[in-house]
Every structure is written in structure tokens, then in C-alpha cells.
Amino acid sequence: MAWVWPVARAAGKRVSVPMLTGKHAPASARPGMRTFAVKSSGANESASGLSGKRVSTPALGRRNASLPAHTRKRASAARSPGRGASAVGLAGSVLVSLGAFGAGATPRHDPVLSGTVLSAVRFGHGRLLATAVVYLGIFLLISAWVRLGHSARAGQVNARKIVRTTWMWCVPLLCAPPLFSTDLYTYLAQGVVAHAGFDPYTRVAADFPGPITDNTAGDWLRIPSPYGPLQILIVKSVLSVTGDNVILGALLTRLAMTAGLALMFVAVPILCRRLGARAECALWLATANPLTVLCVVSGGHNDLLMIGLLSAGAALVITTLPGLGFVLVALAAAVKAPAAVALPFLWWEWARRRSGGRISVRGYGFTFVAAVSVVVATIGLCSVVAGVGLGWIRALSGNSMLKPWLSASTSAGKIVGVLTDDSAEAVAVSRIAGCVALVVVVAWLWWRSRAGGAGVVRGAAAALFATVVLAPVALPWYFTWPLVLGSAAAWPVSRVAVAAAASAWLVVSTHPDGKSLLPPWGFGVLAVASIVVGVLTMHGKFARPGDAGGGRVVASTFEGSSLPINGFSCHSCESACRSGCGAQGS
Structure with missing residues (x-):
């Protein structure tokens, strides 16, 4: 027996009909059958031949009870696409959460497990077992994410399903x-x-x-805070409620950062409508990504709030309220400074709108003054409320004592240092060269974005990626900065596969406790596993019929249109796409 999932689209509507074929198909279509009328406008005939016709399928209720068990199971999955992936991902998230109590970044003085028999999971064989549970959960979560991506690509799950699934995976980790x-x-x-x-x-x-402070890593105990006034205000407010309770303080701080995730759920679909991508695919790539869920959300990083405010601000700038959008982007910079990289790009769009699409010195000058005023006023107000000054700008170089291998400039310096026996000097020179290259690249990207429109968001995403790669310090979760804005553009499937493989690699590039790197053999295993994830993302081997868009899934296209329904591109605005909205086929 074969399962087919034809998809008919016409006039912005879709009707999905599961059908039985092969030897289990009934001899007559009339007795005991349900019929579905597929509406269609005369202009667009479905390539599957379903438009304007009546398609008969067997009732999936009481009459389906006589079918084999595996058939009923597939029928149930067909009615709830993506449900299996969501459940597997939830199981993985729960396993990761349980293992984190032994293998994660646990506090030194934990009143929950200390002094109990459960504290054994933090030492010796207990810790090894907890670590194994974490990695098993990560495997389940990544495999579920890939399967969910195929469901999104096949048009079997919508944006709301992706949002619900992401929250489902995040709650245990919180x-x-x-x-x-x-x-x-x-x-x-x-x-x-x-x-x-x-x-x-x-x-x-x-x-x-x-x-x-007993739980703080040694290096960070001795350097001033490099974060903006809004970040200081948040943790200061949390401590006024929790006092010296480390666990409660960590929980509330992480909960405050998840506001950024909620903002992303709202902003990414808005950006997709302007940049030509499908909201469900963009949300899958940006928010349900294991790099976001396991590193940013679980780690409680302020990067989550920063990119949430940044994406919301960008969405407002390119739609209707550029002034309010600049307020949100300024708030993002008041959490973490790299968000300011996007401000010059978004100014192009504000200036273009103010000038009516023409190059006007008066219009561009007005918006420049307005943009600077909004940013200064917003950050200044945050500083006053937090009771701090602008010393965070000077303290930005404080994390330069870190020498992570993910930074291209730092890695180049380390390699040269091995050859010259002067690693410190080589890293310093390489970092200066990287900063110069970063300024040149960002300036070039900024000038290319001067036409405004969707190009400013793409340019800002590219500039953030260059910042991560060329800046002196880069950590795995930094790569979510460009991913959120960049996911709103239409991506070829091959590029999505590379992003999926890189995400899987970055997730486990450090030990779960965050204090040590993997051994050399671990990186080899990780590289092979990441390549497998990329290949499966492209070819859909994780997919199952009715669940992940693989197997025998059939997706139709509009007659006379090159727009694929099952690709990472826009299918919500057929007429706009035909006129060149920027969508790319897979």
C-alpha cells in the first residue's frame, strides 16, 4: 500500500487529502466514502489535477478499524503532520533537562541536590551517566528538528505549529x-x-x-561588565527580588531573556512577508534550531533578548513605524552592543521612506538626526534608570582575554603563533587585521544596501555574520545573531543543509558544563555527525509519510509557475512572486 499526500493550492487556499492507493483501495468510491470539493479559480489549475474536482477518500473513523494496525497508525500521523517530530523532540528535551542536573553548569552550593543520594549524578560514574543522557537527548532533539523541517518544507505544518513545538521543547530546559x-x-x-x-x-x-559570585568563572570575576545598561537593569531588578538565592535568580533571569523568543515569534513572519521566505521554514531555522533551544534558551544568554528586540525593531522599520523600530534596536544595543551594527542599515530604509523613494538631502538629513536622537535618548534613559553611566562602551574590550577558536582572526593568530613561537603577539596582530577587515566589509555591505527595502535586512544579517567571524571573540551562540534576520530571506535547500550541519556542530562543540572543550577525537565524531545532519536535511531520510514530508510525499505546483510548494521559498503571495518579490526556488 502506498500513501500519497496531494496538495492543491488555488486563490491562497490549500486542501490536503490523504488517499489510499494500491490493493487496499476500495473497489467503489461511493459506498462509505467522504468527498471533499477542492475550490479553484479558473486562472490557476492545480498540477495534480485536483482543482475543481471531487476527490473521494475512505472515512478515517469507524470504517478504518478494519485496516491493518500500521495503516491506521499512518492514517493518524497523516491527520497530524509533525506530531511525531514534536513528541520525539520533547522526549529529547526532557532527557537533556534531566541530564543537566549532573552534567550541566550546576551551582557549587546547590540546596536542591546537595546532601541527597541524587548528588551522585555530579561525580564519577554518575556524572558520566548524566552526560550520556544529555547527548542522547541532543540526538533525539536534532533528529526531531530535521524531521520537523521536512514537514515545514512540504507545507504540512504552519507557523503556529512551529511556535508551539518550540515552546514545548524549551519549557523543560527552562x-x-x-x-x-x-x-x-x-x-x-x-x-x-x-x-x-x-x-x-x-x-x-x-x-x-x-x-x-562563587559560581562565576574565574576570568569574569576580574573584569568589568561589557553589557549595556538594560542588561544591568534586568539583573539588578532580579536580585532585588531573589537576594542571594542563586537558583531562583538564575531562573528569573533566564525567564526574562525568553521575552526575546516571544518577540522573534512575532517579528520573523513579518520579515518573511517582506523578504520572500515562508514563515514556517524561517521559524524552524531560527527559533526551533537546536542552537537556539539548547545553547541560547537553556544557557539563559542575553543574546536571546538582544536578537528578539533586534528582529522586532527591524520588522517595524521595514513596515510602518521606523521610529519605534529604532527604539527597539537601541534597546537591543542596550542589552548587548553588537545589535548596533544593524542601525546604519535600517537607517537607509527610514531615509528612503521619508524621501518618498528619492535621494533627498533634506529627507536623509532629517532621518539621520532623528535616528541618532532616538538611539541616544533610548540608551540614555536606560542608563539613568539603571543608575549607571556609559562605561560599558569602554568595557567592551574586557572579554579580549578569551581566545576562542571560532573567531577567524584569533584562530589565524594562533596558527601563525605556532610557526613563530610568539603566540601572544601573533594573535594581537591578527585581531587588529581582523577588525580592519570587519570595518571594510561592513562599510561595503552598508553601501550596497542603500536602495533600502528588503536589502537592508539582508545586509544587516550579512554584517552581523561578518562581525561574528572577524571580531576578536566568537562563541557558538553568537551565530544566532545573523541567523534570525537571515532566515527571513528565501534560502536554497543546499544552504539550509549547511546551516543545519553547522548548528548541530556548534551545539556540542563544548562540554555540557560549559567549562571545557571536547577531546580531539570528540571533534572528529562531531564533524562526521554534523555532515550526516546536513545530508539528511537535504535528502529527507529522517522523514516519514504524513509526518516529515519525506517518503512518498507529492507536492503540486501552480501551472506556469516555477514556485515550488515544497521549497524554502515564498508561496503565500503567488502574484507578487511572479513579479519578483525575491523568492528563490529550492
Whole structure:
């Protein structure tokens, strides 16, 4: 027996009809059959031949009980596409959350498990078992994500389904210790300085010993905070409620950061309508991505709030309210400075709208003054409310003591240092060269975006990617900065496969406790596994009929249109796409 899932689209509507074929097909289409009328406008005939006709399928209720068990199971999956992927991902998320209590970035003095028999999961064989549970959960979550991507590509799940699934995967992680990073404790330690009435941009957490600063990584104890005033205000407010309770403080801080995820759920579909991508595919790539779920959400990184505000601001700038959009992007920069990279790009769109699409010195000058005023006023207000100054700008270079291999400039310096026996000098010179190259690349991208429109969002995404790669410091979750804006553009499937493989690789490039790198053999295994993820993303081997868009899935296209329904491109505006809205086929 074969299952076919024909999809008919006409006049912005879709009717999906599961049909039985082969030896199980009934001899007559009339007795015990349900019929569905497929509406169609005369202009567009469905390539599957379903338009304007009546298609008969067997009732999937009581009369289906006589079918074999595996047939009934497939019929149930066909009625709820993506349900299996969501459930598998949830199981993986729960396993990761349970394993995090032993293998994650747990606090040193944990009142929950300390002194109980369960504390054995943090030492010796118990810790090894917890680590194995974490990696098993990661495998399930990544495989479910790939399968869900095929459902999105085949048009079997919508944006709401992706949003619900992402929340489903995130909730267990929000109740567990952070993974792959100890930054959440660093935020609280820097908040201790501000809560005590001192400037976190001149004083360091090491001067304030206590239960919170005890959990902070050594290097971050001795450098001022490099984060903006809004970030300081958030952790300062959290500590005013939780006091010295490390666990409650970490939970509330991470919950505050998830506001960025909610903003992304709203902003990404708006950006997709302007840039030509499908909302469900963009949300799958940006928000349901294991890199976002396991690193950014679980780790409680302020990057989540930054990219949420940035995407919401960009959506407002390219639609109706550029002034309010600049306020949101300024707030994003007040959380973490890299968001400011997008401001010059978005200014092009504001200036173009103000000038009516013409090059006007008066219009461009007015919007420049307005944009600068909005940004200065927003960041200034945040600084006043937080009770801090602008020292965070000077403190941005504080994390330069980190030398991560993900930064191209830092890695190049390390390689040269091995050859010259002067690693420190080589890294310093290489970082300077990287910064110069970054300025040149961003300036070039900015000038190319001067026409405004959707190009400013693409340019901003490319500039953020260049910032991650060429800046002196790059960490795995930094790659979510360009991914959120870039996902709103139509991507060829081959590029999506590369992004999926890279995401899987970045997720587990560090140990779950965030304090150590994988051994050399671990990177080899990880490289092979990431390539497998990329291949499966492109070819759909994780897919199952009725669940993930693979197997025998058949998707129709409009007659006379090159727009594929089952590709990572726009299918919500046929007429606009025919006139060149920027969508690309897969």
C-alpha cells in the first residue's frame, strides 16, 4: 500500500487529502466514502489535477478499524503532520533537562541536590551517566528538528505549529540548570555589583564575595561588565527580588531573556512577508534550531533578548513605524552592543521612506538626526534608570582575554603563533587585521544596501555574520545573531543543509558544563555527525509519510509557475512572486 499526500493550492487556499492507493483501495468510491470539493479559480489549475474536482477518500473513523494496525497508525500521523517530530523532540528535551542536573553548569552550593543520594549524578560514574543522557537527548532533539523541517518544507505544518513545538521543547530546559555555558551566573555576579550601589563598569565581581559570585568563572570575576545598561537593569531588578538565592535568580533571569523568543515569534513572519521566505521554514531555522533551544534558551544568554528586540525593531522599520523600530534596536544595543551594527542599515530604509523613494538631502538629513536622537535618548534613559553611566562602551574590550577558536582572526593568530613561537603577539596582530577587515566589509555591505527595502535586512544579517567571524571573540551562540534576520530571506535547500550541519556542530562543540572543550577525537565524531545532519536535511531520510514530508510525499505546483510548494521559498503571495518579490526556488 502506498500513501500519497496531494496538495492543491488555488486563490491562497490549500486542501490536503490523504488517499489510499494500491490493493487496499476500495473497489467503489461511493459506498462509505467522504468527498471533499477542492475550490479553484479558473486562472490557476492545480498540477495534480485536483482543482475543481471531487476527490473521494475512505472515512478515517469507524470504517478504518478494519485496516491493518500500521495503516491506521499512518492514517493518524497523516491527520497530524509533525506530531511525531514534536513528541520525539520533547522526549529529547526532557532527557537533556534531566541530564543537566549532573552534567550541566550546576551551582557549587546547590540546596536542591546537595546532601541527597541524587548528588551522585555530579561525580564519577554518575556524572558520566548524566552526560550520556544529555547527548542522547541532543540526538533525539536534532533528529526531531530535521524531521520537523521536512514537514515545514512540504507545507504540512504552519507557523503556529512551529511556535508551539518550540515552546514545548524549551519549557523543560527552562526548569533545569543551564547548559554549555556559565554566563547566567556571570550576569548575576555583575548584578551584585550594581545592586550594591557600585558601577559594574569600573568595579568587578571579585570585590563582592558571596554565594552568587562563587559560581562565576574565574576570568569574569576580574573584569568589568561589557553589557549595556538594560542588561544591568534586568539583573539588578532580579536580585532585588531573589537576594542571594542563586537558583531562583538564575531562573528569573533566564525567564526574562525568553521575552526575546516571544518577540522573534512575532517579528520573523513579518520579515518573511517582506523578504520572500515562508514563515514556517524561517521559524524552524531560527527559533526551533537546536542552537537556539539548547545553547541560547537553556544557557539563559542575553543574546536571546538582544536578537528578539533586534528582529522586532527591524520588522517595524521595514513596515510602518521606523521610529519605534529604532527604539527597539537601541534597546537591543542596550542589552548587548553588537545589535548596533544593524542601525546604519535600517537607517537607509527610514531615509528612503521619508524621501518618498528619492535621494533627498533634506529627507536623509532629517532621518539621520532623528535616528541618532532616538538611539541616544533610548540608551540614555536606560542608563539613568539603571543608575549607571556609559562605561560599558569602554568595557567592551574586557572579554579580549578569551581566545576562542571560532573567531577567524584569533584562530589565524594562533596558527601563525605556532610557526613563530610568539603566540601572544601573533594573535594581537591578527585581531587588529581582523577588525580592519570587519570595518571594510561592513562599510561595503552598508553601501550596497542603500536602495533600502528588503536589502537592508539582508545586509544587516550579512554584517552581523561578518562581525561574528572577524571580531576578536566568537562563541557558538553568537551565530544566532545573523541567523534570525537571515532566515527571513528565501534560502536554497543546499544552504539550509549547511546551516543545519553547522548548528548541530556548534551545539556540542563544548562540554555540557560549559567549562571545557571536547577531546580531539570528540571533534572528529562531531564533524562526521554534523555532515550526516546536513545530508539528511537535504535528502529527507529522517522523514516519514504524513509526518516529515519525506517518503512518498507529492507536492503540486501552480501551472506556469516555477514556485515550488515544497521549497524554502515564498508561496503565500503567488502574484507578487511572479513579479519578483525575491523568492528563490529550492
